[in-house]
Amino acid sequence: xEVSRVRALRGPNLWSHHTSIEAVxxxxxxxxxxxxxxxxxxxxxxxxPDMGPFQPxxxxxxxxxxxxxxxxxxxxxxxxxxxxxxxxxxxxxxxxIFQVVVEYSEEAVGRRAMEMAQALCASAAADTAxxxxxxxxxxxxxxxxxxxxxxxxxxxxxxxxxxxxxxxLTNGSLVTFGWGSRQRRIQAAEIDRTGAIAEAIAQxxxxxKKLLHAAxxxxxxxxxxxxxxxxxxxxxxxxxxxxxxxxxxxxxxGVTVNITTxxxxxxxxxxxxxxxxxxxxxxxxxxxxFRLLVIGNKLIAAARRDPPTVVGDxxxxxxxxxxxxxxxPRRGNGHATSLTKIRFDDIALxxxxxxxxxxxxxxxxxxxxxxxxxxxLSTGGxxxxxxxxxxxxxxxxxxxxxxxxxLDICGVDLVCDSVLKxxxxxxxxxxxxxxxxxxxxxxxxxxxxxxxxGEAIISxxxxxxxxxxxxxxxxxGTNGKTTTVRLIAxxxxxxxxxxxxxxxxxxxxxxxxxxxxxxxxxxxxxxxxLHPDVDAAVFETARGxxxxxxxxxxxxxxxxxxxxxxxxxxxLNYITTLEDLAVLKRVIVQNVxxxxxxxxxAADPVVAAMAANCRGAVTFFAADIDHPIMxxxxxxxxxxxxxxxxxxxxxxxxxxxEIALADxxxxxxxxxxxxxxxxxxxxxxxxxxxxxxxxxxxGLANFxxxxxxxxxxxxxxxxxxxxxxxxxxxxxxxxxxxVGAVQNMPARRRLVVISGAGDRRDVDIRQQTEIxxxxxxxxxxxQDQCQRGRADGExxxxxxxxxxxxxxxxxxxxINGEFVAIDTALAxxxxxxxxxxxxxxxxxxxxxxxxxxxxx
Numbered sequence: 032x033e034v035s036r037v038r039a040l041r042g043p044n045l046w047s048h049h050t051s052i053e054a055v056x057x058x059x060x061x062x063x064x065x066x067x068x069x070x071x072x073x074x075x076x077x078x079x080p081d082m083g084p085f086q087p088x089x090x091x092x093x094x095x096x097x098x099x100x101x102x103x104x105x106x107x108x109x110x111x112x113x114x115x116x117x118x119x120x121x122x123x124x125x126x127x128i129f130q131v132v133v134e135y136s137e138e139a140v141g142r143r144a145m146e147m148a149q150a151l152c153a154s155a156a157a158d159t160a161x162x163x164x165x166x167x168x169x170x171x172x173x174x175x176x177x178x179x180x181x182x183x184x185x186x187x188x189x190x191x192x193x194x195x196x197x198x199x200l201t202n203g204s205l206v207t208f209g210w211g212s213r214q215r216r217i218q219a220a221e222i223d224r225t226g227a228i229a230e231a232i233a234q235x236x237x238x239x240k241k242l243l244h245a246a247x248x249x250x251x252x253x254x255x256x257x258x259x260x261x262x263x264x265x266x267x268x269x270x271x272x273x274x275x276x277x278x279x280x281x282x283x284x285g286v287t288v289n290i291t292t293x294x295x296x297x298x299x300x301x302x303x304x305x306x307x308x309x310x311x312x313x314x315x316x317x318x319x320x321f322r323l324l325v326i327g328n329k330l331i332a333a334a335r336r337d338p339p340t341v342v343g344d345x346x347x348x349x350x351x352x353x354x355x356x357x358x359x360p361r362r363g364n365g366h367a368t369s370l371t372k373i374r375f376d377d378i379a380l381x382x383x384x385x386x387x388x389x390x391x392x393x394x395x396x397x398x399x400x401x402x403x404x405x406x407x408l409s410t411g412g413x414x415x416x417x418x419x420x421x422x423x424x425x426x427x428x429x430x431x432x433x434x435x436x437x438l439d440i441c442g443v444d445l446v447c448d449s450v451l452k453x454x455x456x457x458x459x460x461x462x463x464x465x466x467x468x469x470x471x472x473x474x475x476x477x478x479x480x481x482x483x484x485g486e487a488i489i490s491x492x493x494x495x496x497x498x499x500x501x502x503x504x505x506x507x508g509t510n511g512k513t514t515t516v517r518l519i520a521x522x523x524x525x526x527x528x529x530x531x532x533x534x535x536x537x538x539x540x541x542x543x544x545x546x547x548x549x550x551x552x553x554x555x556x557x558x559x560x561l562h563p564d565v566d567a568a569v570f571e572t573a574r575g576x577x578x579x580x581x582x583x584x585x586x587x588x589x590x591x592x593x594x595x596x597x598x599x600x601x602x603l604n605y606i607t608t609l610e611d612l613a614v615l616k617r618v619i620v621q622n623v624x625x626x627x628x629x630x631x632x633a634a635d636p637v638v639a640a641m642a643a644n645c646r647g648a649v650t651f652f653a654a655d656i657d658h659p660i661m662x663x664x665x666x667x668x669x670x671x672x673x674x675x676x677x678x679x680x681x682x683x684x685x686x687x688x689e690i691a692l693a694d695x696x697x698x699x700x701x702x703x704x705x706x707x708x709x710x711x712x713x714x715x716x717x718x719x720x721x722x723x724x725x726x727x728x729x730g731l732a733n734f735x736x737x738x739x740x741x742x743x744x745x746x747x748x749x750x751x752x753x754x755x756x757x758x759x760x761x762x763x764x765x766x767x768x769x770v771g772a773v774q775n776m777p778a779r780r781r782l783v784v785i786s787g788a789g790d791r792r793d794v795d796i797r798q799q800t801e802i803x804x805x806x807x808x809x810x811x812x813x814q815d816q817c818q819r820g821r822a823d824g825e826x827x828x829x830x831x832x833x834x835x836x837x838x839x840x841x842x843x844x845x846i847n848g849e850f851v852a853i854d855t856a857l858a859x860x861x862x863x864x865x866x867x868x869x870x871x872x873x874x875x876x877x878x879x880x881x882x883x884x885x886x887x
Contacts, residue, residue: 044581062096075155097129103148111170182470185485209499211565221467229437234279253313272315275299277307316446325433330426332473332482339411343394373411414472416479424453442468508593518713525730531559534571552576556583586624596764628719652711702775705768743873752862778865789821797833804837813852815871
């Protein structure tokens with residue numbers, strides 16, 4: 032078995048809405064049916080006992096090794112604790128070649144699981160060893176390393192519950208929610224609105240206390256010290272016992288509490304100095320350690336934190352008791368789990384010594400042994416939820432502390448006996464405020480109920496009912512995509528929206544191109560969604576990008592399918608039939624949002640059938656309102672866009688809007704049929720977004736099919752009394768549409784300049800000139816710059832075959848080079864002629880034509 036072309040489908044895709052790993056798998060003849068491999072299944076299940084069944088009960092299908100690989104990759108992830116359920120294996124038209132798709136929750140884990148599944152299958156086939164425990168352990172550790180931690184994960188889950196899209200910007204906890212101008216960002220439990228000054232204040236514990244004291248918030252007094260002697264002097268000034276800690280530390284690192292002797296202070300100073308140079312000594316407050324979480328103007332959660340502790344049973348040593356506690360599945364080595372394992376280090380040993388114990392001591396039954404003086408969860412502490420017990424005055428002091436520092440999300444550390452009564456009555460105090468506080472203790476406390484802190488943070492970022500989304504219009508089809516995308520973007524801009532657009536020419540933000548080349552894939556679309564100056568986005572969604580990565584978005588407001596026709600690029604990447612192509616193209620329709628709209632060509636039966644796959648509403652467009660699909664949809668009060676004489680009409684129920692085709696320059700008074708179709712699709716999309724009709728009309732009136740507005744899309748020039756048309760038509764359907772358009776334009780003699788894309792099927796290349804041979808007098812064949820895998824002259828040979836028996840063509844030339852062919856055609860033109868130039872290098876060819884025309 033050979034596994035190749037492993038891809039990560041990072042968005043909704045051909046197979047499902049799930050993120051998935053896709054691989055092409057080649058099986059030998061024997062591997063085509065594992066039932067013909069004696070002992071294979073038994074050996075596989077011996078190595079992986081939790082492997083699921085090969086097929087549903089009652090089936091007796093032929094099971095290829097590729098399907099076993101699929102099930103193994105899914106099963107390994109599931110056994111490692113990953114929430115995955117979807118997988119699929121599909122045979123291609125090539126014997127022994129399969130496409131295997133397996134869902135993943137983390138891409139790195141999915142890729143590694145696929146590799147391990149391959150090793151597992153090979154092990155069972157060859158009867159060699161496979162270490163399942165090591166494989167699952169590796170997957171678990173990898174998953175823990177790469178997945179979001181509990182704090183950030185809780186915020187993300189809260190966003191998903193409100194239908195707010197998210198995207199990780201790094202491998203860490205920097206996450207963006209929403210799209211474009213409506214996006215917000217977090218870094219763990221810190222939001223984009225939090226100022227750097229507020230964060231700096233929170234890190235400076237001495238300054239924090241000064242500010243809190245000024246606000247009337249009780250704090251323990253203290254000062255910064257310059258060395259152990261100064262620290263001891265400060266301790267005596269303040270009065271023992273004291274606390275010593277780094278001035279700008281976090282997570283309890285380097286903190287020593289309840290210091291009563293010079294020896295303890297020297298040890299504490301050394302521990303603090305390991306983390307920071309600036310050391311703070313302050314009054315020790317006896318009592319319990321509480322963490323109060325303030326979000327915005329509210330106290331959202333509170334927890335009592337207890338230091339890591341074990342309870343003696345009279346049988347086991349302290350070290351053994353710690354090992355037992357650390358077996359709790361909630362305890363991990365980092366911050367990815369709800370609790371952290373208790374560390375048995377020098378600090379723990381020192382704490383034991385203060386209590387008269389060593390690691391091998393056996394505490395009496397019921398004896399509590401403290402392993403650390405601080406109660407941070409990151410060092411093994413535990414938390415008990417006390418949110419419902421917090422006195423209003425305590426809450427008010429915590430909120431005041433957060434506001435004084437300037438933090439939107441703030442962890443307030445309070446030391447007092449109880450939160451049931453005001454701080455002042457207990458001689459307690461707030462010892463720290465923390466930016467980006469950990470949320471673990473509130474999400475999954477050791478005791479008590481968890482609190483919805485993720486939801487509270489999302490509610491701070493987004494108002495009720497706001498999902499952070501901007502209008503996204505996805506456009507696909509065989510022909511007309513780029514023009515339709517450009518026109519929709521133009522209409523959105525005319526309505527006052529700052530619009531981002533991707534197409535085969537580049538990436539555009541508010542009409543300014545920020546990237547060039549073919550940008551019709553998901554990477555370019557994701558970049559637009561990240562741009563802060565984008566109020567709406569229009570994406571040309573080509574087949575290649577959907578096959579490589581899936582969609583760039585989870586849902587779109589509008590999906591437009593212009594046409595399928597006889598298809599294009601058939602035979603590539605296992606898309607071999609019109610049915611295959613339709614299944615791929617309808618991915619955007621399947622992922623229309625609830626309440627969204629699919630805009631579908633009713634005159635194309637393959638496209639019209641996609642309506643059944645849309646979760647939103649459907650607008651049909653076609654020139655003929657009497658088409659059965661159009662008339663039925665109209666009778667049902669649904670949206671339709673059609674042509675009535677010289678008018679373009681948009682209707683829904685009793686609402687009818689009209690605009691004269693003469694007022695839509697791109698249609699040339701309605702004579703260019705394929706542009707009329709592009710306009711109908713664009714109007715339907717703009718209508719679906721909710722643009723006012725008067726803005727739509729104004730946008731249509733000032734959109735012209737010029738080379739600077741829609742390059743390569745029926746750009747019309749005048750040259751020495753002749754008409755020159757440049758277009759990027761490159762498949763039979765496009766050629767038919769172009770011929771239909773130019774036949775409505777008067778001409779004494781007609782010339783066409785054409786090449787062919789080498790990555791099309793032979794029949795598609797020949798068919799283009801078969802069509803042109805019936806409509807043009809002169810045909811100039813040229814070999815373009817890139818033959819896309821074809822030998823020199825092969826494409827021109829196919830084009831010439833298509834002209835055999837042409838009913839109109841009387842003159843054929845073969846020319847090497849696109850620009851030479853253009854110059855040759857222009858030189859032949861006389862007054863009244865018409866020349867259609869099917870360009871390959873769009874920008875360069877248009878610039879060359881413009882230069883020649885300018886020269887006269």
